């Protein structure tokens with residue numbers, strides 16, 4: 515580690531005479547990048563008895579200083595100009611208010627590059643050199659060439675100071691998600707702004723009455739017709755989802771989901787046949803407003819939001835029926851088999867085929883959730899919440 519650090523960039527400039535001699539005679543010629551400030555440079559050049567101009571008053575002086583340092587042997591000199599803030603025109607300011615720019619100098623023995631960053635009036639005086647050299651070393655370890663590594667380090671430190679409130683903020687560009695990989699759905703369902711809305715959907719009175727078989731058959735029939743019309747529109751939205759994806763795998767998965775919806779519809783057609791309704795009869799019915807509102811909301815999200823935003827609009831539908839049916843299936847209070855004319859409905863949504871479709875959808879959500887930025891999570895959850903309310907609206911319609 516020490517070897518690595520020394521080879522790449524000298525982290526620190528050390529104090530006593532003996533150490534300093536070792537430093538400039540033996541270590542500097544091995545150094546890839548010497549990262550150093552103006553006062554450190556003056557001390558080092560004095561000890562090394564090098565020729566240089568000690569009165570640093572201009573950018574030219576800074577460049578000369580970098581050249582003097584390079585004669586001691588490092589591959590690159592990165593001379594930090596933090597002690598010499600300049601004006602916007604790179605001149606030495608008369609007044610503090612004119613301090614606007616910091617210029618750092620990178621010199622490789624041939625080319626001089628100037629790296630300009632904003633001057634930030636800060637309390638931070640100690641430790642900035644460590645941050646620079648570690649940031650450069652990190653970029654070199656990632657394979658960047660020295661000029662780019664140095665430039666990126668300057669930007670990293672500049673933002674760290676400006677976002678730091680008197681300290682350096684090391685995490686200014688690190689994205690931290692509020693959930694652990696693979697637990698996005700659990701996180702969403704347990705959020706304070708989601709939980710009660712989700713509970714209202716999955717524990718709806720309509721659902722209870724499917725479980726105990728007390729739902730009037732007319733209501734179930736009306737609900738099923740609307741749900742068929744719902745699924746037609748949902749299939750359109752799934753087609754748009756396939757359109758919005760850019761891998762063949764995702765397009766094929768979208769097509770699978772549409773075929774799955776078509777299979778789900780045979781439940782509706784079977785029940786409706788018992789009620790004397792043909793497919794044509796169903797398709798001729800007018801959509802209820804709850805059905806139109808929900809499906810056109812999802813279709814609007816399909817147009818206006820990202821592909822993942824659309825998956826969030828699908829999610830209440832995807833997750834809800836599986837959870838509801840599973841609970842009714844497990845509940846000893848549920849009336850089963852011939853005793854409950856809605857048993858077939860419950861069976862449909864715990865069946866392997868449906869469960870597999872839900873599991874595939876859940877895996878897609880988890881896979882892509884970790885690719886989102888943390889600032890988008892709240893607006894994605896809002897889509898989920900709104901679609902969940904639409905699910906509840908659908909049950910309310912069924913109860914009318």
Ligand SMILES: Cc1ncc(CO)c(N)n1
Nearest residue numbers: 741744831832835905908
């Ligand atoms: C309203 C509604 N939500 C979810 C499902 C599950 O596919 C459905 N059939 N209908």
